[in-house]
Amino acid sequence: MNPTGAEFHVLLALLEGPRHGYGLMQDVEELSGGGMQLGPGTLYTAIKRLRSSKLISETDADGDRRRCYKLTRKGRTVAEEEARRLNDLVRVARKRGLLPSAS
Amino acid sequence: MTADRIYAALLHLYPRSFREEYGHEMLIAFREMHRRRTRTRFAFWTFVLADTVRTAGAERLDTMRWLAAALFGLLVTVTTAHAVTWTYAYFYHPYFEGSAIPALPYGLALGLILGAAVAFAQWMLFPAAERRAGRWALASAVALPIAILFCSTAIERVIDGLNPVASQIRLPALNVLVLGLDQPRTWMDLAMQFSAMAVSALIVRALMFKPLLERRHAH
DSSP states (O other): OOOOOOHHHHHHHHTTEEEEEHHHHHHHHHHHTTTTOOOOOHHHHHHHHHTTTTTTTOOOOOOOOOOEEOOOOHHHHHHHHHHHHHHHHHHHHHHTTTOOOOO | OOHHHHHHHHGGSOOOOHHHHHHHHHHHHHHHHTTOOOSSSHHHHHHHHHHHHHHHHHHHHHHHHHHHHHHHHHHHHHHHHHHHHHHHHHHHHTOOOGGGOOOOOOOOHHHHHHHHHHHHHHHHHHHHHHHHHHHHIIIIIIIIIHHHHHHHHHHHHHHHOOOTTTSSSSSHHHHHHHHHHHHHTSSSHHHHHHHHHHHHHHHHHHHHHHHHOOOOOOO
């Protein structure tokens, strides 16, 4: 499965540990430097897809009895592959002069 | 009307199964987002509305995909059932008995070939999300009626060959299918195909909606 931008951000946020819905919204906004803000609709449709692909799973509810989600082993593998794929793309972009070289 | 109530009303734009699974959590997330909002009221509601309409539309479309896939399989069913029936009747009628035993392996082989061909077409045409629906639609809508058609005909003919008396007491269900085969334009032929359509649609629906029905969270 190739995660969408929102899904990849959710996977990245869950690398830090289980999160509930609003926690994920805050983390994604912070991780993207404010560049990506997820509304509840975008977040929960992403969660639905990630759950059905078994990339994340539900874990025990937090103190406020909100559902929390955690990354599965498969989810971690997919996140790694996606990160590698994006890294390769950036390398190509650098090689073609689209981005300044890393050095 | 409070913001919560407005958002709760907006949640009705989502399909019922999605709303039942995630609606409560979405409302909680919305409440927190609303409480800590930094944008103007107009910008906030524009964002929320755009998010809701876009994702609710996508979810609605997603729930319709099983139907589209089922209909595709059913279209193939009706077409192939007619083609097979007419070809069979053309070659073997009225010497139908000669084809009694070969009908079973022939029917199964034909079903498999058709199944593989349609599965390949679906694999080429549909993105991943729909393939699962397509496969089940195919299995239920194509293989089932063809297998029933040929198996029942073969069984009927075997009974005829083994016991001439038994051949006079035809099993109603099998007899109906044989009649459908001999007279492809009867209402029974159509009824059989429409039954297969209903069965396949139900199977696909049950399979596609299974994950959404799992309520694992106790409130």
